[in-house]
């Protein structure tokens with residue numbers, strides 16, 4: 097959640113969503129503070145398996161835009177030399193049928209196909225997807241935010257008013 101105070105933006109939360117939002121805003125020239133109750137290492141983001149795959153996210157139309165943009169960014173980070181903790185991995189995602197995958201997603205993920213019987217247990221799909229090493233990615237995001245002029249403050253918000 098971002099709240100504007102005069103020309104300064106306050107982002108509440110310093111997990112992957114808050115820090116990523118902070119990076120985008122700070123690198124576009126805004127003055128930004130991230131208020132976080134917890135150190136980044138103590139957030140839910142720090143323990144995420146962090147495989148990129150849109151899963152039950154709403155509203156669907158917006159989530160599709162977010163997902164495609166983040167896929168593009170993670171692919172760039174995986175191909176680049178930044179120590180962002182992002183790499184592309186090929187593997188089998190279990191319990192997913194190819195005909196359940198939305199068309200917009202199937203058309204964008206390179207090499208997406210049904211897994212064969214020898215490739216994994218039960219029904220699955222094989223794909224090459226971004227996988228993020230969060231203990232590396234979160235400090236990298238925080239450093240990138242600070243380098244863009246952002247400020248991280250340990251602060252617990254009790255009311256948005």
Ligand SMILES: Cc1cc2nc3c(=O)[nH]c(=O)nc-3n(C[C@H](O)[C@H](O)[C@H](O)COP(=O)(O)OP(=O)(O)OC[C@H]3O[C@@H](n4cnc5c(N)ncnc54)[C@H](O)[C@@H]3O)c2cc1C
Nearest residue numbers: 109110111112113133134139140141144145146147252253
């Ligand atoms: C075991 C596990 C595996 C996962 N695997 C995946 C996966 O493979 N792929 C995937 O996409 N997602 C996965 N997730 C989900 C993913 O971790 C979350 O969707 C994501 O981390 C949410 O990020 P966030 O920044 O919104 O929240 P969080 O990381 O929870 O951060 C919340 C932030 O808000 C701050 N905060 C909270 N309350 C206050 C307050 N009152 N005042 C100030 N600050 C406050 C916290 O201190 C923290 O900084 C997984 C989650 C778990 C637990």
